[in-house]
Amino acid sequence: MLIRNATLPDGHQRDVRVRGESIVEVGRDLDASDQHVIEATGKRLFPGMIDAHVHFRQPGYPHKETWASGSRSAAAGGVTTVVDQPNTDPPTIDGESFDQKAEFAADSVVDWGINGGVTADWIPNVLLRRRLFALGEVFLADSTGDMGIEADLFADALEAATDNDVPVTVHAEDADYFNDDAKARDDADAWSAFRTAKAEAKAVERACAVAKEHDATIHIAHTSTPEGVDIASEAGMTTEVTPHHLLLSRRDLSELGTFGRMNPPLRREKRRQKLYERVVDGTVDMIATDHAPHTREEKDASIWDAPSGVPGVETVLPLLLAEARDPDSGLTYERVRDLTARNPADVFGLPQKGAIEAGKDADLVLVDTTETSEISGETLHSKRGWTPFEGRDAVFPEWTMVRGVVVYERGDALDADDSAAQEDVFYDHQGENVRGADSERLE
Numbered sequence: 001m002l003i004r005n006a007t008l009p010d011g012h013q014r015d016v017r018v019r020g021e022s023i024v025e026v027g028r029d030l031d032a033s034d035q036h037v038i039e040a041t042g043k044r045l046f047p048g049m050i051d052a053h054v055h056f057r058q059p060g061y062p063h064k065e066t067w068a069s070g071s072r073s074a075a076a077g078g079v080t081t082v083v084d085q086p087n088t089d090p091p092t093i094d095g096e097s098f099d100q101k102a103e104f105a106a107d108s109v110v111d112w113g114i115n116g117g118v119t120a121d122w123i124p125n126v127l128l129r130r131r132l133f134a135l136g137e138v139f140l141a142d143s144t145g146d147m148g149i150e151a152d153l154f155a156d157a158l159e160a161a162t163d164n165d166v167p168v169t170v171h172a173e174d175a176d177y178f179n180d181d182a183k184a185r186d187d188a189d190a191w192s193a194f195r196t197a198k199a200e201a202k203a204v205e206r207a208c209a210v211a212k213e214h215d216a217t218i219h220i221a222h223t224s225t226p227e228g229v230d231i232a233s234e235a236g237m238t239t240e241v242t243p244h245h246l247l248l249s250r251r252d253l254s255e256l257g258t259f260g261r262m263n264p265p266l267r268r269e270k271r272r273q274k275l276y277e278r279v280v281d282g283t284v285d286m287i288a289t290d291h292a293p294h295t296r297e298e299k300d301a302s303i304w305d306a307p308s309g310v311p312g313v314e315t316v317l318p319l320l321l322a323e324a325r326d327p328d329s330g331l332t333y334e335r336v337r338d339l340t341a342r343n344p345a346d347v348f349g350l351p352q353k354g355a356i357e358a359g360k361d362a363d364l365v366l367v368d369t370t371e372t373s374e375i376s377g378e379t380l381h382s383k384r385g386w387t388p389f390e391g392r393d394a395v396f397p398e399w400t401m402v403r404g405v406v407v408y409e410r411g412d413a414l415d416a417d418d419s420a421a422q423e424d425v426f427y428d429h430q431g432e433n434v435r436g437a438d439s440e441r442l443e
């Protein structure tokens with residue numbers, strides 16, 4: 001198949017030849033005689049996003065999301081690899097729970113990884129030999145679920161993972177620095193007042209110190225403060241920022257209410273701007289969504305009782321592309337490519353993914369950045385049907401390809417007389433474990 005004359009993130013027009021699962025040639029005026037040609041003139045082609053941080057909620061909470069619904073939502077947003085976190089039920093802390101989750105992952109239309117988790121009951125010598133993507137998020141404070149662990153267990157886990165060459169990702173908040181005074185309040189902003197920026201900075205500092213003691217590197221999940229980013233990057237560690245911490249702040253909470261509750265929480269506008277600067281200037285390594293769906297009914301509670309987390313896997317790349325359309329944002333298409341594909345592939349060791357180059361997996365996303373559409377929760381494909389980004393401009397993919405197979409095609413633009421129907425098409429496809437097809441059985 002030949003994708004003709006697409007504009008790559010660096011602005012060059014190129015033909016891209018795909019054969020089987022791979023990109024085999026990138027160049028100009030490539031011979032198209034025996035090929036199925038996809039005309040892409042005037043459109044932009046991106047490497048599929050690698051989202052290192054999603055919660056697809058199976059096993060345990062299929063009413064919130066499933067691998068089938070979450071991965072379709074990912075494909076519809078241009079995400080071609082997802083990595084599921086361990087706070088499921090059962091938590092992914094041993095061989096059996098890993099294998100059980102891998103069964104569910106077979107429903108995924110995009111490629112996937114499964115992270116292992118750490119609790120007092122984890123079984124490292126079996127878990128760490130499964131085809132894990134990474135160990136983490138290791139919760140240094142409780143979030144959704146009660147997987148928060150103590151410092152000595154974190155040190156042991158770090159050592160075990162490092163000995164097995166398994167990357168480690170950390171949820172860095174330190175409950176010792178939470179502000180209990182906020183508990184007297186019941187407005188949505190109280191959650192941000194409670195789980196302070198200082199609690200993140202202190203947890204990042206401690207996690208990096210432990211990593212250095214063990215001559216290990218760690219990746220800080222969902223860094224929400226410029227302080228956290230600076231401490232981690234100065235310690236030689238990697239960081240990710242979520243779309244909600246990049247684009248939303250405490251100013252949005254009066255409107256969002258508990259739909260704006262997540263861990264770590266939204267920060268002040270000033271911090272958001274400084275975080276955005278670090279995303280633009282390359283201090284931040286990648287964007288990851290922390291796609292954490294909960295039902296409207298669950299969110300319909302007080303700020304102290306509602307669950308934490310927001311969906312994001314379908315809107316992340318579209319929102320970043322809309323930012324890159326705006327020359328004043330400072331965010332270029334090349335930087336978007338690095339944040340969503342090149343850097344996650346580098347940081348987590350996926351040499352076969354992350355770039356539009358001969359020899360790489362044909363994970364590709366075609367977009368038309370000459371126009372935007374408004375985000376509407378009810379048209380998204382997650383089970384959730386709500387988004388904290390309602391109404392914002394975005395650039396959604398025309399199609400998404402995973403290892404040479406088109407898994408998603410966006411329906412025609414809205415029919416003239418029908419404001420609702422968009423026949424988006426998903427094609428049968430089974431994603432694969434990016435860490436290899438099977439697990440070593442070592443029980």
Ligand SMILES: NC(=O)N[C@@H](CC(=O)O)C(=O)O
Binds near residue numbers: 137292
């Ligand atoms: N981020 C959240 O607020 N919630 C996540 C857990 C987590 O990432 O801490 C979830 O699984 O719901």
Ligand SMILES: [Zn+2]
Binds near residue numbers: 143221222264
């Ligand atoms: Zn977390």
Ligand SMILES: [Zn+2]
Binds near residue numbers: 053055
């Ligand atoms: Zn998470």
